[in-house]
Amino acid sequence: MSGIILAQPLTRESFAPFGDVIDTDGDNHFPINAGKCERHHALARPEVGGDNAHVLISIARGTPYSFPLTLAMVERHPLGSQAFIPMSPRPFVVVVCPDGPDGPGTPQAFLTAPGQGVNYRRNVWHGVLTPVGEEQDFVIVDRGGDGSNLEEFYFSHPYEVRLPEGFQP
Ligand SMILES: NC(=O)N[C@@H](O)C(=O)O
Numbered sequence: 780m781s782g783i784i785l786a787q788p789l790t791r792e793s794f795a796p797f798g799d800v801i802d803t804d805g806d807n808h809f810p811i812n813a814g815k816c817e818r819h820h821a822l823a824r825p826e827v828g829g830d831n832a833h834v835l836i837s838i839a840r841g842t843p844y845s846f847p848l849t850l851a852m853v854e855r856h857p858l859g860s861q862a863f864i865p866m867s868p869r870p871f872v873v874v875v876c877p878d879g880p881d882g883p884g885t886p887q888a889f890l891t892a893p894g895q896g897v898n899y900r901r902n903v904w905h906g907v908l909t910p911v912g913e914e915q916d917f918v919i920v921d922r923g924g925d926g927s928n929l930e931e932f933y934f935s936h937p938y939e940v941r942l943p944e945g946f947q948p
């Protein structure tokens with residue numbers, strides 16, 4: 780094992796180098812529809828590049844992972860961003876890595892608050908969608924178009940990702 784990674788609470792500040800947190804705690808919100816609705820505006824900006832690039836909206840039905848999690852691989856999407864927005868108010872685990880000279884650097888793991896989503900900025904190393912405890916549906920907003928939009932990196936020694944002490948999935 781390359782080491783133990785303890786999942787930390789997800790915050791805008793801690794996640795800022797990797798992308799955006801999608802929740803209703805941001806400052807940029809205002810009433811619409813004659814006050815019947817509050818718009819939490821521009822939480823993230825989807826990025827798409829390459830030939831015939833366009834934004835896609837999909838739904839992923841994710842199967843939960845067991846913890847401690849063996850993190851053997853991270854991936855990135857060189858042609859576009861990728862957002863995961865949970866359709867039920869349950870936390871999930873987000874893993875990201877800074878880029879390094881020979882591939883991804885040391886992973887960082889976050890446990891979202893119930894209902895929080897994330898947007899991985901274009902070309903940011905991340906673990907695959909990782910639900911916790913039970914099956915969960917997510918809206919995915921990412922890039923469609925020509926070319927390969929997936930790069931995977933396998934660690935020579937997997938990491939072990941642990942949930943916070945006392946967290947009940
Ligand atoms: N491929 C896909 O839609 N999902 C992955 O990119 C992922 O980050 O889980």
Ligand code: NI
Binds near residue numbers: 855861905907
């Ligand atoms: Ni991805």
